[in-house]
Amino acid sequence: MQLVRQKEQRHGFRSVRASVRVVGAALLVAALGSACASPAAEEKPAPAKPAAGQQPRAEGAAGALNAYVERVRKARAARVAAAKKWGLAQPPIEAPEPPKVKPKITTRKGFETDGTGLPPVFTTVPTKQKIVFLTIDDGAEKDPALLRMMSELKIPYSAFLSNYLVKDDYGYFKKMQGEGVTLNNHTLTHPYLPGLDYDDQKRQICGMQDIIQKQFGQRPRLFRPPYGNYNEDTLRAAKSCGVKAVPLWASEAFADHMEWREWDRDLHPGDIILTHFRGKGDWKGSMPDMIRLVMKTITAKGYAVAKLEDYV
Structure with a gap:
């Protein structure tokens, strides 16, 4: 009987983990869609958050991703509003994360002097x-x-x-x-x-x-x-x-x-x-x-x- 309960517990844990993956993937797609949405689409209200204390483990992960989605949506909406205010037809494209290691900079061909070890x-x-x-x-x-x-x-x-x-x-x-x-x-x-x-x-x-x-x-x-x-x-x-x-x-x-x-x-x-x-x-x-x-x-x-x- 104890072995049966252990199997049920393991099965339940795997189910929760699967739910987390499914919910996470769905919300990640939602995040990407929100980041590229038109201004009109961005005006839609975000989904209501579940009541505190009533979230199973999978919904807790979903809540974290949902908060991220909301931050992306708000940042995008702010950029669209700022672009409109300052007369830009399109908001600036967001730059990617900078590299962890900076690229090696060398002097451009034709711009060299005879000296060595000088700033490029x-x-x-x-x-x-x-x-x-x-x-x-x-x-x-x-x-x-x-x-x-x-x-x-x-x-x-x-x-x-x-x-x-x-x-x-x-x-x-x-x-x-x-x-x-x-x-x-x-x-x-x-x-x-x-x-x-x-x-x-x-x-x-x-x-x-x-x-x-x-x-x-x-x-x-x-x-x-x-x-x-x-x-x-x-x-x-x-x-x-x-x-x-x-x-x-x-x-x-x-x-x-x-x-x-x-x-x-x-x-x-x-x-x-x-x-x-x-x-x-x-x-x-x-x-x-x-x-x-x-x-x-x-x-x-x-x-x-x-x-x-x-x-x-």
């Missing part, structure tokens, strides 16, 4: 994922709408700052840093670096390293030379200041058009996109106008924006 200079991060990286240079325009827009749309980006343009309002960039943006080095005064000797280049780069550390608490690992111009002294100076990599760009975004480095005038996995902190006084539109244009281009081509520092 590159325009594209080696990856097969359909992601690109958005970077914003200098710091002239300090539009509060940009901070709100990027935060609400959850678009990652990196800033490369020049002190002569940001020193009148470090607080603006402190708010940006608080949203998870990494603040990188773009020299003190934005000079044409190959026209300076080694010592002056080092003052430009190390001086900005010191200011970013003092104002924002972190010494940058990334440096972008003004205009994308550099020589071997630039890279030697950058290395001496703690710089690990020198990202340039594959394309550039303006408020009314895109410019391309590559012959096919297209995006590629891992491309770095450059734009600037500019306003209507400098180009045909505002910072949000520029973001609308570049995100329309990125999303229409099936790409997501990832955070550069997660890969470099």
Whole structure:
């Protein structure tokens, strides 16, 4: 009789485990469907949760998955609402999880100097994922709408700052840093670096390293030379200041058009996109106008924006 009860207990345990697998699979399908649903579909209320204390083991697992489904649904709905608010026909595509091991970055062919062991200079991060990286240079325009827009749309980006343009309002960039943006080095005064000797280049780069550390608490690992111009002294100076990599760009975004480095005038996995902190006084539109244009281009081509520092 005891052997019979043991068999029944084992059979019951296997039944519960099977129920968990069936319910888990059904809810996972529901999660994927919810993440890709249209805005109208997302307005449907979530299924009511079972009363506390009345869940068998299988329903407990279902409840956890159901909570995950609800979080995905709410996040998706928030992105759709933010896209509508900021004038985007489609919400930005969510980036995949960053790699556990960052890819090896090497200097792009044709961008080398004679020196060895210097920070790599590159325009594209080696990856097969359909992601690109958005970077914003200098710091002239300090539009509060940009901070709100990027935060609400959850678009990652990196800033490369020049002190002569940001020193009148470090607080603006402190708010940006608080949203998870990494603040990188773009020299003190934005000079044409190959026209300076080694010592002056080092003052430009190390001086900005010191200011970013003092104002924002972190010494940058990334440096972008003004205009994308550099020589071997630039890279030697950058290395001496703690710089690990020198990202340039594959394309550039303006408020009314895109410019391309590559012959096919297209995006590629891992491309770095450059734009600037500019306003209507400098180009045909505002910072949000520029973001609308570049995100329309990125999303229409099936790409997501990832955070550069997660890969470099």
